[in-house]
Amino acid sequence: MAPAPTRWIGVMSGTSLDGIDAVRCHIDGEGWHGVEAVEQRAWPDALRQTLLALQQGHSRLTAAEWAALDQAVSDCYVDTIRPLVRDASVTGIGLHGQTVFHDGDQLMTSLQLGNPHWIAARTGCLVVHDFRRADMALGGQGAPLVPAFHQAIFAHPDERRVVVNIGGISNLTRLGTSTEPLIGYDVGPGNALMDEWIQLTHGAPFDNEGLWASSGQVIEKLVEAALEDAWFTRPPPKSTGRDFFSLSWLDALFPGWRENPAENIQRSLLEITAIGIAREAGSCNRLLVCGGGAHNRLLMRRLSELLPATSVETTAAFGLKAQHVEGAAFAWLAERRHAELTGAWHLATGASNAAFLGCISLPPRPP
Numbered sequence: 263m264a265p266a267p268t269r270w271i272g273v274m275s276g277t278s279l280d281g282i283d284a285v286r287c288h289i290d291g292e293g294w295h296g297v298e299a300v301e302q303r304a305w306p307d308a309l310r311q312t313l314l315a316l317q318q319g320h321s322r323l324t325a326a327e328w329a330a331l332d333q334a335v336s337d338c339y340v341d342t343i344r345p346l347v348r349d350a351s352v353t354g355i356g357l358h359g360q361t362v363f364h365d366g367d368q369l370m371t372s373l374q375l376g377n378p379h380w381i382a383a384r385t386g387c388l389v390v391h392d393f394r395r396a397d398m399a400l401g402g403q404g405a406p407l408v409p410a411f412h413q414a415i416f417a418h419p420d421e422r423r424v425v426v427n428i429g430g431i432s433n434l435t436r437l438g439t440s441t442e443p444l445i446g447y448d449v450g451p452g453n454a455l456m457d458e459w460i461q462l463t464h465g466a467p468f469d470n471e472g473l474w475a476s477s478g479q480v481i482e483k484l485v486e487a488a489l490e491d492a493w494f495t496r497p498p499p500k501s502t503g504r505d506f507f508s509l510s511w512l513d514a515l516f517p518g519w520r521e522n523p524a525e526n527i528q529r530s531l532l533e534i535t536a537i538g539i540a541r542e543a544g545s546c547n548r549l550l551v552c553g554g555g556a557h558n559r560l561l562m563r564r565l566s567e568l569l570p571a572t573s574v575e576t577t578a579a580f581g582l583k584a585q586h587v588e589g590a591a592f593a594w595l596a597e598r599r600h601a602e603l604t605g606a607w608h609l610a611t612g613a614s615n616a617a618f619l620g621c622i623s624l625p626p627r628p629p
Contacts, residue, residue: 268288268289268290268353268597269286269287269288269289269298269350269351269352269353270286270287270289270352270353270354270355270356270593270594270596270597271284271285271286271287271343271346271347271352271354271355271356271387271593272284272285272287272355272356272358272588272589272590272591272592272593272594272595272596273285273339273342273343273355273356273357273358273589273592274358274588274589274591274592275305275339275358275359275360276361276429276430276553276554276588277317277361277429277430277431277454277503277504278429278430278452278453278454278457278468278553278554279305279310279313279314279317279430279457279467280304280453280467280468280554281302281303281304281305282302282303282304282305282338282339282342283300283301283302283585283586283588283589284300284301284302284339284342284343284346284589285297285299285300285586285589285590285593286298286299286300286346286350286352286593287590287593287594289593289594289597290597293414294414294415294594296581297582297583297586297590298350299346299350300586300589301342301343301345301346302342302585303338303341303342305338306338309331309334309335309338310467312331313331313335313360313362313375314461316331316362317361317362317363317503317504317505318458318504318505318508318510319505331375332375332376332377333377333380335359335360335375335376336375336376336377336380336381339357339376339381340380340381340384340385343355343381343385343387344384344385347385347386347387352385352387353387353388353597353600354387354388354389354390354596354597354600355381355382355385355387355388355389355390355596356390356391356393356592356593356594356595356596356597356599356620357376357378357381357389357390357391357592357596358374358391358393358588358592359374359375359376359391359392360374360375360376361373361374361503362374362375363503363505364394364404364405364501364502364503364505366398366402366403366404366405366499366500366501366611367403370398370399370401370404371395371398372394372395372398372404372405374391374392374394376391378391378392378621378623379623381623382623382624382625382626383625383626385625386625387625388600388622388623388624388625389622389623390595390596390599390600390620390621390622391620391621391623392620392621393407393592393595393599393619393620394407394619396617396618396619396620397607397608397611397613397617397619398613399617400608400613400614400615400617401612401613401614402499402607402608402611402612402613402614402617403447403499403500403501403611403612404501404611405433405448405501405611406427406433406435406446406447406448406501406610406611407591407595407607407610407611407619408427408433408435408446408587408588408591408595409425409435409444409445409446409606409607409609409610410444410605410606410607410610411590411591411594411595412425412435412437412446412587412591413435413437413438413444413606414594415580415581415582416437416550416577416580417437417438417439418437418439419439419440420439420440421439421547421548422436422437422439422442422545422546422547422548423437423546423547423548423549423550424436424437424543424544424546424548424549424550425437425549425550425551425552425577426449426539426543426549426550426551426552426553427452427552427553427587427588428452428453428535428539428551428552428553428554428555428556428558428561429452429453429553429554429555429588430451430452430453430454430457430503430504431448431450431451431452431454431502431503431504431507432448432449432450432451432452432535432538432539432555433446433447433448433449433501434446434447434448434449434539434542434543435610436546443609444606444609444610445498445609445610446498446609446610447498447499447500447501447610448500448501448502449538449539449542450493450494450502450507450534450535450538450539451507451531451534451535451538452535452553452554452555453468453535453553453554453555453558454504454507454508455507455508455509455512455531455534455535456468456469456475456528456531456532456535457469458504458508458509459509459524459527459528459531460474460528462509463524468554469528469532469558471557471558471559471560472532472558472559472560472561473560474525474528475525475528475529475531475532475560476529476560477525477529478523478524478525478526478527478528478529478530479526479529480526480529480530480533481519481522481526481527481529481530483516484512484516484519484522484527484530485530485533485534485537487512487515487516488512488515488516488534489534489537489538490515491511491515493506494538494541498610498612499610499611499612501611532558532560532561532564533564535555535561536561536564536565536568537568539565540565540568540569543565543569543572545571545572546569546572547572547573548572548573548574548575549565549569549572549573549574549575550575550576550577550579550580551565551574551575551576551577551584552576552577552582552584552585552587552588553584553585553587553588554584554585556576556577556584556585557584557585562574562576595619595620596620598619599618599619599620599622600622602618604616604617604618604619607619
């Protein structure tokens with residue numbers, strides 16, 4: 263008899279820094295049973311600014327300041343998770359944490375904020391955390407980790423499908439079929455450049471639905487200079503972050519670009535993202551989009567225009583809302599770690615074999 267489905271919460275706050283998504287799922291070793299409840303919280307503005315500066319390498323913190331930041335992030339996670347454990351019995355939590363540094367090429371390490379012991383003590387749930395470094399210890403990039411989940415949920419035996427998550431960085435999963443293997447890797451900037459530019463010029467966290475970009479014109483030379491960067495031609499596996507794809511990156515590639523009209527720059531940054539994704543999606547039959555970029559109407563339109571033979575739609579059409587995919591993925595990964603199961607994630611990361619992803623922090627025993 264198959265085990266009864268259990269409840270797991272996946273908690274994700276990505277490099278786009280648009281907030282925290284906590285997703286409570288029914289899930290077990292036999293399969294996926296869907297999302298049951300969701301909680302979302304925006305980062306407090308001052309905390310978001312501190313995290314953004316740290317991601318971009320513009321911050322130098324003392325040990326005490328780092329500890330205080332970790333505590334502040336942990337408290338935000340607790341506030342987001344608590345409503346999901348009040349009215350249901352939850353087996354555990356998959357906590358990705360807030361990435362502030364990732365290097366899968368030289369240092370081979372990844373750092374996330376969020377104290378799992380603090381969260382376990384205040385939610386009463388075990389917490390699976392530190393998902394990336396076990397893979398990196400086996401020579402992998404530590405990212406992306408979600409392609410195995412994409413394969414489990416969205417794969418079709420005959421249709422060639424690609425899933426792209428557009429967060430701060432865009433990562434792509436080419437789903438395996440009966441004749442093709444699973445492949446996944448980062449493909450370049452997602453929302454990172456657009457968000458950084460509108461924050462700098464307007465003080466807004468993001469370009470809602472791409473409305474501002476829609477008012478501008480593409481600066482062809484800027485787009486060409488960006489996409490000629492050698493990073494784009496590197497073969498997978500590969501991963502990256504906002505410390506690389508930032509406005510400073512463009513300063514080095516195309517001096518003087520900031521002198522153009524601001525709305526034309528925003529439009530061009532969107533074009534860099536769209537072309538970067540479309541070139542890698544190739545000749546798939548269906549492109550499924552998730553992450554915050556799925557809500558950018560202009561970006562979705564450009565993907566459809568660049569891929570005329572491909573059906574472009576969000577993952578919501580297949581039962582999982584675009585903003586919930588990554589949270590659900592870390593609930594799924596946590597359940598597998600708790601069950602001492604591995605998966606095909608090393609096919610995407612380049613690790614020598616599939617690691618057991620994550621460490622487990624237990625809640626205190628009842629008095």
